[in-house]
Amino acid sequence: MAKIVLDRMREGFTAGEIIETGSMHGNEWARVAPCAWRRVAEFLRDDPATQMNLFVDLTCVDRTPREPRFDVVLHLYSVEKKHRVRLYAGVAEKDPAIDTLVPVWPGANWFEREAFDMYGVRFAGHPDLRRILMYPEFQGYPLRKDYPKEKRQPLLRRLPGSV
């Protein structure tokens, strides 16, 4: 259904920028090189054939032990064309950073803050990158796979036997 989106992306960018595309369970997806992240987003928003004008979701997946460890995952939708697409960009564990999408869709602001809060991925150029669901004194990134579920925080009273 959204094959045209993938075709348009392959036409507009080189094979090094759109690394891989595919379709799974009715969702079209594309893997984008992190250096082209912001340009691909702008292209999808402005291209008359794609018109991705509804920012749907931005999150992150910890794919440990794969390298690069994190995937930033973006979901977009076009209200006029009624098609959607999912974009991935790999981010390395050491100094995880990628371009912000706030100038493209202002709604990305809180979603990027949440990804930063939960996974520690930094969004370069984000106007206000601070924790959103956790409190500022929180240590670590809770949705990383190496963060133990039972871990206690310094601000909380330690229970006997806790990590």
Place this chain on the structure above:
Amino acid sequence: MADALPFSLGGNRRVVLGEVEVSDFDGDLPTEVMPLHMGPSHPAMHGTVRIALEVEGEKVKTADVQIGYLHRCFEKEAENATWTQIFPYTDRLNYVSPMLNNVGYALAVEKLLGIEDQVPERAQYIRVIVGEISRITDHLTCIAAGAMELAAFTVFFWLIKGREWLWELLEEVSGARLTHSYVRIGGVVADLPEGFSAKLREVLGKVRLAIADADKLLTRNKIFRDRMDGVGVIAKADAGAWGLTGPVARSTGLAYDVRKDHPYLVYDRFDFDVPVGSTGDNFDRYAVRLEEMAQSMRILEQALAEIPAGPVIVDDPRVALPQKHETYNTIEAMIAHFKLIMDGLHVPAGEVYSFTEGGNGELGFYIVSDGTGRPWKCRVRPPCFANLAILTKVLPGLFIADVVPTFGMINMIGGECDR
């Protein structure tokens, strides 16, 4: 206070307040930007959000909306739970319409399993019925609480009474007033109770009257209109860029409703309209919700008339528990029951983004499965999260008193926003 000079209105005198020299004929007193914290224990903030305002006199200059007070680690818990154990967590996302969350999650897992076409038709109709009842309770809550915060307490009581009748029905269906956990992967846990259709029709009649009463009290009420009309305006162009969906997006004229644009379950068989607003102000959001409840009732009546007989859960021992009498009397069913309870069901590796129309907009589940008995990642795309974020843009320029109805008509649900 040695420097402070006496200050009185009237008389053409110049007075010195601090460093600023003013005349009391200039009208405006000198003001300076003052921080003002609304919430989290402000009655209109529902105890779940804090808005750090900077105000100049009565005008809001900047608004920093701070969430996270109701964060309960949904994703982290889901990564450590079996696929069926996640249902109770989904109840607690949007806790005024838990059935819609149940359905959204079940549909996502069914897509991963590849059984979305095998779910029995009766189960799909039941999902539509309980989902639309939940949508009505969601909108009733929003309008009732929003009106109460503007001092219309009568409306609150009348609408919450209507919500209670509907919840009593859902309690009869699922056994729990709020935390239903009624939907299962592959169907629903049990059939509707006897006499459900007649009871639902009767309750809908009563709820219709309650809504009509509220409509009479609010829609042409000058006090209500003055605080709603032209307040909190969101432009249609902003709606998409900020990721707004649901009634908030539709109030701006962005006609996007998942039920209409990408029908799931059996929504394509029903005749219903998608109301849209024109100005995107608070009143439009109220009016859209009011009309959506009427449309949900239309869907309910059609669903009740068309619902077929048959099983309510898929007949597949890898997904659904066998019938009780088989579990007790055959070894195969006994083993299937044991494996499902102890190991949970096994979902093949893959990724899916599945989306439904929740009470507040597009409720998405982005699930990554690695083929073990537990999800690798179970992400909720919460509609309120995006809807609330736009307040940082809408509130500056409004009066302090406008914050209350604007926040109320966004219908932020802490459980869903913070997860």
